[in-house]
Amino acid sequence: MSDATAIPDLTARAEALDAADELAKLKDRFTLPEGVVYLDGNSLGALPAGVAETTADVVSRQWGELLIRSWDESDWWTAPERIGDKLAPLIGAAPGQVVVGDSTSVNLFKALVGAARLASPGRTQLLVDAATFPTDGYIAASAARMTGLEVVPVDPSGAAQAIGGDTAVVLLNHVDYKSGRLHDLPALTAAARAAGAVTVWDLCHSAGALPVGLDAHGVDLAVGCTYKYLNGGPGAPAYLYIADRHQAAFDSPLPGWNGHADPFAMTPEFAPADGARRGRVGTPDILSMLALEAALEVWEGVGIEAVRAKSLALTDFFLACVAQYVPRGRVESVTPAEHAHRGSQVSLRTENAREVMRELIARGVIGDFRAPDVLRFGFTPLYVGFADAERAARTLGHIFG
């Protein structure tokens, strides 16, 4: 394939798949630049159409005109738990268990220290996904240091065997940020439960792309960001899930006044709030939080099962197009071929990956690069179509042509 000539069979298939796609119309709920194929929603989701208007109202009317009164009159104060309840269905959580605020790293610290304090006394190990997104490992090391645990890195595929009577806490990523591998949350959670360990799942790369089922699978604690498949905006507030059965005993290392049972009593002693609200810390970041709330409106009437089905169809089709457009041997997929092990991204290993991605972006196909040699392509079913996948593979082939 020495030029960018389209393969008629692939363009025809893309057209047919797009025509049959019941989610295709959801693209209208986003504002995307003309002429761009955006395959980096696994890093920063696109802009939902309603966010600009909401943000303008929050700034000019709620803040500018109502001022301090908006804490009550614009319902700012309850935003963390209200928005938590809005995203809860996307991760399979019943109401009252999710609170939004802080970054993923900060929530992970709360979750891991909280988990260590929930764990049975005498257990010494904090098992951590060895291929984890780095911040998870760094925060786990800090949480372990401050709670007297020992960090034990594990390959998630063998984690079930590694969990035992010494395991206090297990921290795993649902989808690996680099390879796009989906880990078996139901089985790994069951193994941890059987061994009496407390589970903490990082959902950054799965929430909004596939069913998670936190309640159904008995997960104890979970965290995730909202700026990838949830499209909350750059650095949007993250969330913390505390299963109902653990809420009364959850003992946060960050007991800020917002997590107090009666914050405005301003008592010298901390008395934790009931429910997920005790996961709150300081004053919530209202601009970003209400932008996220507006962003979640794109999910109206959308089922996560349908999103998952389209995600797999998109990544299947992209891999098929890559196989035909890119000369043999130039790229190697590090994302599992089996659906059961694939998230919503395709990671291709190649030489000069940094330069290849720069070329792709110059040609209007936006993915990203992870050192040393990985091209990442994220497929957000709400706004990516099959013609986009074909064009991305064709452009990649052209660069190698």
Added chain:
Amino acid sequence: MSDATAIPDLTARAEALDAADELAKLKDRFTLPEGVVYLDGNSLGALPAGVAETTADVVSRQWGELLIRSWDESDWWTAPERIGDKLAPLIGAAPGQVVVGDSTSVNLFKALVGAARLASPGRTQLLVDAATFPTDGYIAASAARMTGLEVVPVDPSGAAQAIGGDTAVVLLNHVDYKSGRLHDLPALTAAARAAGAVTVWDLCHSAGALPVGLDAHGVDLAVGCTYKYLNGGPGAPAYLYIADRHQAAFDSPLPGWNGHADPFAMTPEFAPADGARRGRVGTPDILSMLALEAALEVWEGVGIEAVRAKSLALTDFFLACVAQYVPRGRVESVTPAEHAHRGSQVSLRTENAREVMRELIARGVIGDFRAPDVLRFGFTPLYVGFADAERAARTLGHIFG
């Protein structure tokens, strides 16, 4: 004073003071609702005029059009330290020592644990302002629990005597949130230094209202919010100051990937960044952060000494008006009369304070209430004038009339 009749002497003085006020024109840099006297800038600062335009650009162009590219092209990535440097002069810090992000509570946890790790081995006490804003006490208790220290509550006026050879860390508020009392940062810092203790100052109620002089007075660590006198917006990101001399040894309990020397290397081991940047944790909250950056533009050409002079003149004048408008015995100021001990708010104790504040707000004078019996009136010299102070006192008098 049985009705709302103005006292001509006071209205004339207000007029003269406003006419002579060189900062009066700064009010044009804010968007304030018509007919309102806003005396709650010590809780939520007013909206700076440039914020709405910046926020619209951040959402629609930087996020919506440039998407992931904005991390570089819109300089999102460096925002925490860049904005830290922009607010540094307001707290007397040379560049490179302030980083913006997270809430005050989270920054306080970093600072207190970091301080405990900087402290000389064998010291056992964490001294905390007994009248502190509650979150400081709650977070101090958690930091102490996790570092093996013991919390010792102290009255800041006697703190210099309480600091001794067992003192590891001293946490004090520069201005008390409830009484408006200004504590003697230079003397208390000097006492702590002389005793070999590490100082952490909470600047929430002083930054932007009066000179702080962190570098000049040898403060070790400090935190503060940006949504009061710095007008950053509801829940805007807070900041952490790490004095140059401590940066190499500062050991954060929240070592997120943004605080890594080379975040995108994604190495399994944490290697802290140089400088204040090691105080970063997770992905910065860009919408709120860039709103804050725009908000800080109101300080262009404004000296904090002039702000302090006007602040004292405003609170003096307000107290004089209250003395004349409010029937004797109905309110009692809990804010010190001496300038050296007064921040930029006036707190009045009264019966039925909650109802009185509700009445004031209904009449267009916005302050706030702190349980059980305190009316708080914050004076932000950038947008509050002397006629506002007169009207507020007159309205208060009318309610008691």
